[in-house]
Amino acid sequence: MADPWQECMDLCVEVTRRAGEMIREALQKDIDVMQKSSPVDLVTETDQKVEQLIISSIKEKYPTHSFIGEESVSAGAPSILTDSPTWIIDPIDGTTNFVHNFPFVSVSIGFTVKKEIQFGIVYSCIEDKMYTARKGKGAFCNGIPIKVSGQEDINQSLLLTEVGFKSDPEQFKIMLANIKTILTIPVHGIRSPGSAAINMCLVACGSADAYYHMGIHCWDMAGGAAVVTEAGGVIMDISGGPFDLMSRRLIVASSRAIAERLVKEIIEFDVGRDDADH
């Protein structure tokens, strides 16, 4: 049976590669940095140009499809997921890394139909690693199949999460307390590469055993979610319930055992939802 979304995925890979090239070119020049919600929430012209390139290229072939893009939402577009075929786009995941030329910068695109993720693409463009995953067809990095580590023992695990300044002192305290609790289980280590989409791919290819985060967005997670799931990994909500793309939080892991241990240790805080009314 023909795959109804294969053409979309092929276009997605092509567009993503072009976007990655645009980002690499921009890295050769000076970068003007602007702030969004706070002094540590950065955006550049490149974020905006790359998103325009992606959306216009896709709209040309698929004018009836819907789009949720980070910079469009910043500019006021709605962020509601419908049954319509929807492209969920982060043009530069890891803008802070991009500004500093720190090696983890990615383009992330997830595609949903009837609110279910059909495929995901994450292009780690400084490393030139193209991660792709089509539902039911496995996950790949540069065309080579990848899979999670399968690690089940939390004491042998390497974990990922991100730390950042939070204006809410209570949330800031809990964020750090969670990391301290997990570190002293003990685990082998905790790393912070700086791009949610890449973090998910590092779990997918077995380089890390889990990633958790509260406070990211659907555009950070949609691409990577497909890659991790197709690599045999587990994805769930921080509470242990089913993963919710609009919930602004997740755990991905190499095994249910690791994920459930993290659920036990992590103290939650309210990060709102991407589809909440403003």
Add this chain to the structure above:
Amino acid sequence: MEDPWKREFEFAVEVARKAGAEIRKAGESEIRVMTKSCTVDLVTKTDERVEKIIIGSLKEEFGEGTHCFIGEESVAKGEACVLTDKPTWIIDPVDGTTNFVHGFPFVAVSIGFAVNKELEFGVVYSCLEDKMYKAQKGKGAFCNDEPIQVSDVQDIKKSIIISEHGVDRSPEKVTKIFSTMQKILCIPVHGLRGSGTAATNMCLVACGAVEAFFEIGIHCWDIAAGAVIVKEAGGLLLDVNGGPFDLMSRRMVSANSDTIAQRIIKEIEIFPVVRDDALVQKK
């Protein structure tokens, strides 16, 4: 101009490259993990084998007796860790063993060389990325033969800072580490990162990807090579209390500028660590 250590420097690059190839090969098969000082202080047969290869090659080329060696795994097995005036190779065969065990992308071979207790050159081979960082005193720093330099960011609020949690999970130390992290995040800085290897972290400072790296608890073999690379890339090194850098002190701040270094130093909560050259009871 005379370059008395040119032969040693070129040989170090060659040896680091060979060691890196061994590490990559070893990473393709299953890795048996052992532990050293605690359950998260990991070592593998690869660490031990690679160190033997490096020291063996250096002894063969430069003769035993004229040069001294300080290697992480040799010290772990009871060899002395004292820096004398003699030409001394300071070696970490696999910096980032935890990363190596997991296949996380940063694993480095680190080779520093000191004479009269002064560092003359450093080579750090980030072998999974295939990035050869090197620097000789007075001759600049390079990554894959391209010159590199530290960033020109002077505003701490526009900086990325690197630090690591380390392998010591004792509650008092962890509390201080997290307290320092919290203070730095609240400045606020652009971000806090960690690659998992001190040698790579120093190269990230040297090539301008981050503005500073500090850590309490590292060893001389983790930082000897990186120290030269950072300095030659235009950066500086200090002790965490603001005093001069001390290779055997097990602590350090490396930064792109004095401004950034001093600002970080203000926030660091210092905890005691045993010096690398302290006399230790042999087992």
